[in-house]
């Protein structure tokens with residue numbers, strides 16, 4: 001049974017981390033004319049009004065995107081090429097200039113810069129979340145599929161376009177999902193070796209993401225760029241998320257340097273204890 005709803009967490013520090021990297025990857029892909037197929041296996045609603053009942057309950061965005069938004073002029077965040085473009089794009093979905101009242105989910109980040117020659121496939125399994133997504137105004141070359149994104153990914157390959165970019169962003173409501181994601185990504189990489197694949201995971205005190213990494217290694221996917229943003233070290237007995245991880249298979253050249261520069265400005269806003277690490281994971 002699916003109970004997770006991203007609206008409760010929209011715009012939190014993990015969204016900022018994930019969507020900043022996604023934005024940088026898209027930016028790189030747009031440097032060439034050849035067409036790209038994007039697949040978002042776990043799409044969610046697409047756009048989150050911050051005043052919505054679910055989002056205003058926990059207000060996680062206050063310790064995420066709102067920190068960057070409020071500091072953008074004071075800290076001249078716009079002068080960082082990646083952060084500046086990301087913040088400008090974020091400004092496009094706000095209903096009032098200068099205000100922050102919406103947070104865009106991955107379908108919006110992916111569709112906002114979709115060109116006529118590109119295609120975007122959005123998978124969402126939860127009927128209610130898919131209903132929200134179906135009501136979003138999105139370009140004609142966006143396909144919304146009410147179904148399982150991991151199965152859809154494997155079945156949908158190979159794609160006709162020369163390039164492919166996949167975001168895998170599950171809610172990990174079941175422990176088995178880490179291994180299931182690894183299995184689907186390994187199958188996908190066998191069918192599309194060149195694909196740029198982003199896989200998000202939470203950093204939990206229990207370290208459950210090890211199943212994901214080991215599954216990828218055992219399935220032959222070894223050279224992966226890994227970005228981890230930790231808010232703090234877990235306290236004794238703590239069980240919740242203390243950080244956000246993102247794996248990028250076949251990362252664009254220069255992604256690590258662009259992200260490091262952006263993170264150097266983001267970390268002080270997220271708290272004194274926050275840390276970022278970026279490295280190549282080679283299956284240790």
Ligand code: SAM
Nearest residue numbers: 006042043044105106124125126148149169171
């Ligand atoms: N990617 C979104 C974003 O960045 O804005 C957030 C996605 S949220 C973390 C995970 C979503 O996956 C939820 O909306 C959930 O209903 C959906 N979901 C869970 N299992 C799924 C599956 N097997 N296939 C497709 N969607 C699934």
